[in-house]
Amino acid sequence: MIRTGEEYRAGLRDGREVWIDGERVKDITVHRALKPIIDIRARIYDMQHEAKFQDGLTYIDTNQRSSSLYRPPRETKDWTDKTTAVDLVLNEIGGVVTRVGDETVGEMWSLYDGRDVLAEIDPRFADNIDRHIRAVVENDIFHVSANTDPKGDRSRPPQDQDPDMMVRVTRETDAGIIVRGAKYETASAYADQAFLKPTVGAWSNEKLSDYAVGCIVKMGAPGVKHICRAGFAGRTDPADYPLANRFDEVEALVVFDDVLIPWEDVFFYRHTRAAQHVRATLHRYSAFPYVLRLLYTADMMIGAAMWNAKQTGLDKLQSVREKLADLVCYREGINAHLTASIAAAQRSPGGLLMPHQSMLYAGRVFACSNLPTMMHIARELCGGQICITPNAEAFATSGPDAWLNKFYSLNDNWQAEDRRKLLAFARDLLNSDYAGHRLTFVQFAQAPHFNHLAAVYNSFDFSGPLDFVRKSAQLSDRVAGQPEALQ
Known part of the structure; x- marks a missing residue:
C-alpha cells in the first residue's frame, strides 16, 4: 500500500550507520543537513493520500492503491501519468528534486527486460527481479541506485591494487553472498534500498567476474556505512539560500563492509554477460x-x-x-x-x-x-x-x-x-x-x-541514412552487404 510520510520516517529509524561532518547521526530525520530533504520525500508520500493529489499520483493495482511513478510502463498513458505526477510533486514542493525513486526504479525494468540472461545463470535470479519489481510497487519502497565505485588507480585492474576499490563478492554462504567495497550514491542515507550494480567496464575478462554482481542492498543492513558529504542545508540563512536549504540531496560514500546479501536479493554475480547487459541498457527507462x-x-x-x-x-x-x-x-x-x-x-x-x-x-x-x-x-x-x-x-x-x-x-x-x-x-x-x-x-x-x-x-x-546515401550516390549493391565497419 502507499505509505505515509510518518511511515517512511519510521523506516529510517532502523539503526543505520550514517556519518556526516565527522559525527555519527543518531536520528537522520532530525539532522539539520538531512531533515529538509527527508521532509520533502515524506511530503510526497503524504500527497498520495490527499484527495487533491491522489488521482494524479496513484492508480489501483490488484485491489490496492499504488504509486503511478513506480508502475512498470506498458502503454503510453503510463508515461503521461508519470509526467503528470512529477508536475504535481514539483509544483507542490516548489523546487526540483532528482532522487526520489521514480528515476531509479526504471533500472529494475531494464533488468526485467534481461530476464533471459538472468535465467541462464539461475532461474531463481530471474524470479528475484520479478518479485522485487512487485515489492517496490506494492510496498511503496524508496529505491535508489548504487552505481559508481571509488575505482582507485584506473590504469590498473582491481586485482593489482586494493581489491575493494570496486564492489566484489568475497564468498558464498548458505544464506547468500558476501560483498565488500564501496559506492557513491545520492540519497542512500535516507532511502530504503539500492540496486547495486557493476560499474562501467569492458566485462570481457573472466578475471573480473568477482566484480560482476547485481543485487538489492537494504540501506540499514549490518555492515552498510553511509559517509555523507557535508550538506548545504542548515549552514546558511534560508532567506539568503532558499534552494540549498530545502532541496539539497545529500550524497554519501556507502561502504559495504562484508555485507550479507540474501539469495532472494541477488540478480546475478560472477556473470560478465549479465554485467554487460546491465551497463548497456541501464538507462533505457530512467x-x-x-x-x-x-x-x-x-x-x-x-x-x-x-x-x-x-x-x-x-x-x-x-x-x-x-x-x-x-x-x-x-x-x-x-x-x-x-x-x-x-x-x-x-x-x-x-x-x-x-x-x-x-x-x-x-x-x-x-x-x-x-x-x-x-x-x-x-x-x-x-x-x-x-x-x-x-x-x-x-x-x-x-x-x-x-x-x-x-x-x-x-x-x-x-x-x-x-x-x-x-x-x-x-x-x-x-x-x-x-x-x-x-x-x-x-x-x-x-x-x-x-x-x-x-x-x-x-x-x-x-x-536509414546508410541506405539513403547508397541509393543517392548510386553505390553498387555489394556495399549493402559489407559493413560491419559501417554499422
Missing part, C-alpha cells in the same frame, strides 16, 4: 524522468531571468528578448525530445513500453551538454546584483535597512523585500556552492558525457 527534471530546471532559469528583466523594464529590449528566447529554445528542445520519445515509444524485449531510445538519449545529451551555457545566459539576464546584494539580515537591521529599502525598491509593485527574495533565489539557482554542485551532478549523475554519446550511437538505427 533517462526519461532524469531529463524531465532538467525541463523544470530550465523553467526555473526562465522564470528567474524573466522576472529580473520585467522588474526593471529590460524585457522590452530586443537583445534581452533574444537571450530569453535562447533559454526558451533550450527548454522546448528538452520538451520536444521527451514528447517525441513517448509518441514514438518502442516495445521492449520484456514487453514493456520504453521511450524511443535514440530520441531519449539524444535529448539527454542536449539537456546536459547545454546546461552550463544556459546557466550563464540566465546569469547575464539576472545581472550583477545576484553576486553583490547584501544578505537578508542587513535588510532587517536598523541603519542599513533604510538605505537598502531605498535603493532596492523600484516602484509600488517591486518593493525591496520582493526584489531581495528574487535576487537571492537567482543567486542560489545560478551562482552559489549549491548551484555549482548541481551543475557537476548533472554532468555525471547518469554517467559522464562520453557514455551519453555512446548510448546515442548504440541506440540509433544507422540503416
Whole structure:
C-alpha cells in the first residue's frame, strides 16, 4: 500500500550507520543537513493520500492503491501519468528534486527486460527481479541506485591494487553472498534500498567476474556505512539560500563492509554477460524522468531571468528578448525530445513500453551538454546584483535597512523585500556552492558525457541514412552487404 510520510520516517529509524561532518547521526530525520530533504520525500508520500493529489499520483493495482511513478510502463498513458505526477510533486514542493525513486526504479525494468540472461545463470535470479519489481510497487519502497565505485588507480585492474576499490563478492554462504567495497550514491542515507550494480567496464575478462554482481542492498543492513558529504542545508540563512536549504540531496560514500546479501536479493554475480547487459541498457527507462527534471530546471532559469528583466523594464529590449528566447529554445528542445520519445515509444524485449531510445538519449545529451551555457545566459539576464546584494539580515537591521529599502525598491509593485527574495533565489539557482554542485551532478549523475554519446550511437538505427546515401550516390549493391565497419 502507499505509505505515509510518518511511515517512511519510521523506516529510517532502523539503526543505520550514517556519518556526516565527522559525527555519527543518531536520528537522520532530525539532522539539520538531512531533515529538509527527508521532509520533502515524506511530503510526497503524504500527497498520495490527499484527495487533491491522489488521482494524479496513484492508480489501483490488484485491489490496492499504488504509486503511478513506480508502475512498470506498458502503454503510453503510463508515461503521461508519470509526467503528470512529477508536475504535481514539483509544483507542490516548489523546487526540483532528482532522487526520489521514480528515476531509479526504471533500472529494475531494464533488468526485467534481461530476464533471459538472468535465467541462464539461475532461474531463481530471474524470479528475484520479478518479485522485487512487485515489492517496490506494492510496498511503496524508496529505491535508489548504487552505481559508481571509488575505482582507485584506473590504469590498473582491481586485482593489482586494493581489491575493494570496486564492489566484489568475497564468498558464498548458505544464506547468500558476501560483498565488500564501496559506492557513491545520492540519497542512500535516507532511502530504503539500492540496486547495486557493476560499474562501467569492458566485462570481457573472466578475471573480473568477482566484480560482476547485481543485487538489492537494504540501506540499514549490518555492515552498510553511509559517509555523507557535508550538506548545504542548515549552514546558511534560508532567506539568503532558499534552494540549498530545502532541496539539497545529500550524497554519501556507502561502504559495504562484508555485507550479507540474501539469495532472494541477488540478480546475478560472477556473470560478465549479465554485467554487460546491465551497463548497456541501464538507462533505457530512467533517462526519461532524469531529463524531465532538467525541463523544470530550465523553467526555473526562465522564470528567474524573466522576472529580473520585467522588474526593471529590460524585457522590452530586443537583445534581452533574444537571450530569453535562447533559454526558451533550450527548454522546448528538452520538451520536444521527451514528447517525441513517448509518441514514438518502442516495445521492449520484456514487453514493456520504453521511450524511443535514440530520441531519449539524444535529448539527454542536449539537456546536459547545454546546461552550463544556459546557466550563464540566465546569469547575464539576472545581472550583477545576484553576486553583490547584501544578505537578508542587513535588510532587517536598523541603519542599513533604510538605505537598502531605498535603493532596492523600484516602484509600488517591486518593493525591496520582493526584489531581495528574487535576487537571492537567482543567486542560489545560478551562482552559489549549491548551484555549482548541481551543475557537476548533472554532468555525471547518469554517467559522464562520453557514455551519453555512446548510448546515442548504440541506440540509433544507422540503416536509414546508410541506405539513403547508397541509393543517392548510386553505390553498387555489394556495399549493402559489407559493413560491419559501417554499422
